[in-house]
Amino acid sequence: MIRVLIWNEYQHEKSSEEVRRIYPNGIHGALAEILKGEDVSVRTATLDDPGCGITKEVLEDTDVLLWWGHMAHHKVPDEVAYLVRDAVLSGMGAIFLHSAHHSKPFRYLMGTSCNLTWRESQDSELLWVIEPSHPITRGIDRCFRLPAEETYGEPFVIPTPDKLLLIGNYSGGEVFRSGCLYERGNGRIFYFQPGHESFPTYYVPEVQTILRNAVRYVAPTYREMTACPHVRKITDSEPYVID
Ligand code: ZN
Numbered sequence: 001m002i003r004v005l006i007w008n009e010y011q012h013e014k015s016s017e018e019v020r021r022i023y024p025n026g027i028h029g030a031l032a033e034i035l036k037g038e039d040v041s042v043r044t045a046t047l048d049d050p051g052c053g054i055t056k057e058v059l060e061d062t063d064v065l066l067w068w069g070h071m072a073h074h075k076v077p078d079e080v081a082y083l084v085r086d087a088v089l090s091g092m093g094a095i096f097l098h099s100a101h102h103s104k105p106f107r108y109l110m111g112t113s114c115n116l117t118w119r120e121s122q123d124s125e126l127l128w129v130i131e132p133s134h135p136i137t138r139g140i141d142r143c144f145r146l147p148a149e150e151t152y153g154e155p156f157v158i159p160t161p162d163k164l165l166l167i168g169n170y171s172g173g174e175v176f177r178s179g180c181l182y183e184r185g186n187g188r189i190f191y192f193q194p195g196h197e198s199f200p201t202y203y204v205p206e207v208q209t210i211l212r213n214a215v216r217y218v219a220p221t222y223r224e225m226t227a228c229p230h231v232r233k234i235t236d237s238e239p240y241v242i243d
Helices: 017-022 028-037 056-060 077-088 098-102 102-108 203-218
Strands: 002-008 040-044 063-070 093-096 118-119 125-129 142-147 150-153 163-170 175-184 187-192
Touching: 002 028, 002 150, 002 203, 028 040, 028 063, 028 203, 056 063, 056 077, 063 077, 063 098, 063 203, 077 093, 077 102, 077 187, 093 098, 098 102, 098 187, 102 175, 102 187, 150 163, 150 175, 187 203
Parallel strands: 002 040, 002 063, 063 093, 093 187
Antiparallel strands: 118 150, 125 142, 125 163, 163 175, 175 187
């Protein structure tokens, strides 16, 4: 069983009738419906929960954390962001969605500004699969179209991804690294660009397929914070023995 925690800022849905109409149970509610299954259990947490709903213990009980945030990144305490960062370094999988490119946990894991160029102009987007053999893009054709999505453009100030799986191409001309994979410590991280709050992006079947695949791909196979111990030299007279 993969234990998923979906963290959503959950602010736009409360303040905007337009967003609430698209996601009546919040973006986290829609994502939970997509992801829960026989081998996946789902919990949710939001910014307004005490302590953002995130503690060390909660993260220890989490295999994969999804993070959606936009207008209130600054309201997430640094201590919470560091907890997420350290959980990833110890092996927890993490999926950062859309405007979570600017979330504290993502920026602390990347070590860069994660700035990009953006525009809301009803552009459509073609998402091109450039790694068709990868488990995360399994079941996706050469490309798929989002009828409308917020435009994100390069330069996207991230470290060069360990693997780039998808490139977005907008009707306004921009291209964007839309599906980026990283390893940080023992954890796997997937950044996935689609998901602006005022478009029904998370109802698009290909987006759902990629999210389901990504949860399984970033789920940990090893969970341990690699420590920094002082160790004795291994000598010929004291051979190293594996118990
Ligand atoms: Zn957006």
